[in-house]
Structure formats: structure tokens, C-alpha cells
Amino acid sequence: MDATLAEIRAGLAAGNVVPFLGADVLADVRHTQDGRKIPATSDELILALNNGQPMAPRLMYEFPRAAMNIELKRGRSTVNRSLLGIYGDNGWSEAAVHRWLAEQKLPYVIDLNRDTGLQKLYADRPHTLIVGTARIASGLRYKLYRHDGQAYGPATAEESEIDTSAPILFKPCGTPWPEPQWIASDADYVDYITELMGGFAIPPFLKERRQGLKYLVVGARLNRDTIRMLLSDFIYGAAQPSGWALIAEPNDKERRFCARLGLTVVETDVRDLAGLTETAAA
Template identity: 30%
Template sequence: MSTSVHTLASGLQAGNVIPFLGPRMLALCDGPDVPATPGALAQIMTAKVSVPHKIRNRLTQAAQFIENFKHRKSVVSLMNDAFAATPAPSALHRALAASGAGLFVDSWYDDTFAAALAEARPGGNWAQVQGLSQSEHFGQWFGAYDAHGLPLAEVPAAGTLLYKPIGSHAPGANYLVSDSDYVEVLTEIDIQTPIPPAVQAWRSGRSFLFLGCRFDDQLTRSFARQIMKRSSGTHWAVLPDEPTRMEARFLDEQQITRIAMPLAMFADELVSALQPALAA
């Protein structure tokens, strides 16, 4: 087992490393299946609502078309259907949830990691904060919920926090998914308005570990860049596939070290490295 994995495990236990989870984490889970890429989600949505052929595989554009010509409620209903099931958390989900990390960033809509936190921390000493669509919550950029799904008046300044920047299925069916959703957020994200102050405080001086993420489109790069702002200068990303030119530039710009190994293999090593501390 590599020294770097042990170093990451120690950083996680000490709360110095923030896990940043992407949709490809779902590949580690057993069923039921939910869409694990923007393209797969777009296909599910457009199988139920007709959209122009040229945007059928483009998630944000397809969602915008449905919002414009049906209703925002139609988009939310389709998203709720797509993510109604919760895949069983993998061993890596469970190990991370039980680790010493104080902030988790989950950049997909499924409820898998929230289920892992509920299992690892039955006392309910964690909260969730989700990005909100301006079309439904004008002027409010994020909403907070306790471990039981009840709304909170504000994001807790202390305790474990699950941050879902593009929303989530549960508990509030909040989704950033259409072009207009993202335009609103990206207009403000440079000055950090959509990012909760508690998240900004947590990331200060800490490192990020990207798991199940790709940076091959502008949206994912923009969100990751702004969420990482004012953190440390040392980060890692498990990327088994050769990065695209723009990904490579992003990794270099953000001082992210690529770990070139399959996610499943890395997961086995990290879970094993975390196990002694979790058993203590």
C-alpha cells in the first residue's frame, strides 16, 4: 500500500483533508441504479419529454427546454423520479462517513452519501446544505437541513457538514440543473455569494481529495475552482483516465496531484488505511 494513501488517511482522520465526491463514486455501489453521468441523466429525462434531437444528450440544455415549454415542476418531477432510489453506500462511502473529516462536498444529486452519514453517525450530529435554484428560491442561494431532513434557519457553524452545491434529491428536491440555474449561480460565484460561509470557513488551509470526479467541462471546473478558493495549495484527484488538455491545465492551475489508478483499487487501499482508526 502506497505511502500517499496512508498520508491521505491520516489527513482525513485529522480533518485536514476534505473529500470532494463526484457522480462516478456510484460505480462503487450496489443497486438500485441511478444515473451516474450528466449524459445518462439527460437520456432519462428526454425519454419522457420530447426535446430537440440536438440537445437530447445535453443535460442543462434539455432541462432548460423542458422548463421553458413545460414547467419548472416538470423538471423537478423528472429529477425526483431519476433519483428516487438510493444506491447502497459502498465501503468507501462508509469509511469516509465514519472518518474525522468535518466537511464533505458531494457534487451529484443522489442521496448515497447522506445515507452513509446517517449510518455512521446515528446520533444525528451532522447537517446538510444544498444549493438552491433561483427560479424557486429567488435571493436565497442555499438551504440547510438537519440529519433528519428538517429545515434549519441557518447553516450550522460547527459540526459535520455535507455540502451539495448543485442540490440533491432529499430532503428538499433542490436541483441546479438547467442553463438558467447555472447562469444565476455562476454570475455570483466569483464573489462567493452562493457558497455558505460555513463551507468557506471549513476549507481554509485544508486540502481536497477528489473522488469520482472529472474536470472535462467548464461547469465542473468552475464549481471546483470556487469551492477550493482560499484552501491549501495541496490537493489530489483520483483520475484513472488520461486527462484531457483542459483537465490537465486545471490540475496544474489548482495544484492538484493526479492519482492515476482505478477508483475501485484506490477505494480498497484507502478503506484499508482508514480501518485501524475506525476500529479504535
């Protein structure tokens, strides 16, 4: 395993390996005022959207399903307000994995989480932010933002208005900054993934730039359809084998899925890769 981790670190340093970040990256993030954990996992998000109360088992299966139920009963704005209340709060602590990733000066990171932690650590450098959008009139399912090292500029879909050579931070499921946008409910994901498969959720310059790269899946379990579909499309055009998935206790379903995608399962945690000694609280 040590040789594999060394290979991954070398690939990250060379800019040939793209991190694909899931919920466990935020495992150590707490609110500075009351110590509560930031909602990140599917169950945590469902409870946060439903006033701390569990929903029916069929809705607890996956966050998009529960968010769709809330949207149908209380309106899409209810889901949007809840997510803004969670992730627009500036009281969350810094994730150790985020700090480590920011120090690597990586050219491209895909972050499925909706928090602003990594964006804040990128705020000292020029970069391109890509944010997923859904259920809008435009055929494109992304917005581009140019950060000049001080602030984000206005949203655009035009590549001529950004620096296509700058480091990329891709937030497909949304963020409150610089303006709130969310992929949350089943309807959002159906629209977004459909357009992702059709090529309308990734800018053309990135389609070219990503060819032949490898990917590193960290902090994500791969036993639900939504994340599996996202990952399958984001790593299109990857090198073969396509990279690694760090899963401490993978199940057979995850092993089979990774094998189909050319991902090597490594039974460890990203904190081992990063050399972080602190253990995230459960």
C-alpha cells in the same frame, strides 16, 4: 503512487482533506428491484430525463444544456419531477465508496451528486447539511439543515440555528431530502455559479473554516466547464498545493486545469485509495 495514497489517507484521517465527489462514486449503485444503474453521469441523466432517448449532439454535450432544453419545451417542473422520481426512490443500493467515506468520520464533504446515499449513512450522527438553491428571491443560494442524529430540522439560512462545529455535508446540486431542491438546467447553474463567485452560495462560517484545507477530487472528470467552475470556487482559500485529483486516464485538458488549481493528478481510482476490491460494473 503508494506514498501519495498514504499521504491522502493521512490527510483524510486528520480532517485536513475534503473529498469532492463526482458521478463515478455511484458507479456500483443499482436498483434493488430491477438492477438498473442509478443515473449519475451526464449522458445517463440526459437519457433518464428524455424517456431513454438520446437528444441532439449539441444537447448531449452536457446535462445542464439538455435540461435547459427540456425546461424550455416542457417547463421547469418537468425537470424537477424527473429528478425527484429518480433520486427520491428509496430502492437504490448502497455505494461502496459512500460506505468507506462515512466510516472515515470526515468533518467536511462536497457531493455533486443528487442522490441521498451519503445522507442516509450520515443519518446516525449529528451533522449540517448545506443544499444549493437557484433562481429564488433571496440573495443567498443555499439552505442549511441541522441533523440531530435522528432527523433534519427545518431549513434555515441562520447560522445561529445550526451547529457550526458539526460535520458538513454539502450538496450543491441538490437532493430530494429533506425537501426537493435542484440545480440542473443552464439557467440554474448560471444563477448558482454567479452567486457562488460573489460569495452568496457558501455560509460565512464555512468560508472561515475552509481556509488552508486540501481537496480530493474523486469520481469526476474535469473536461466540462460547469464542474470546472464549481471546483474552482469551492476550493478558494485552499492550501498550496491544493490537493489531488484521482483520474485514471486524464487528458491534457484535465492536466492543465489541475495544474492551474494546484491539484496533483493521480492516475488511479478512488476504489484503490479506499482499498475496495470489488470492481464497479460498467
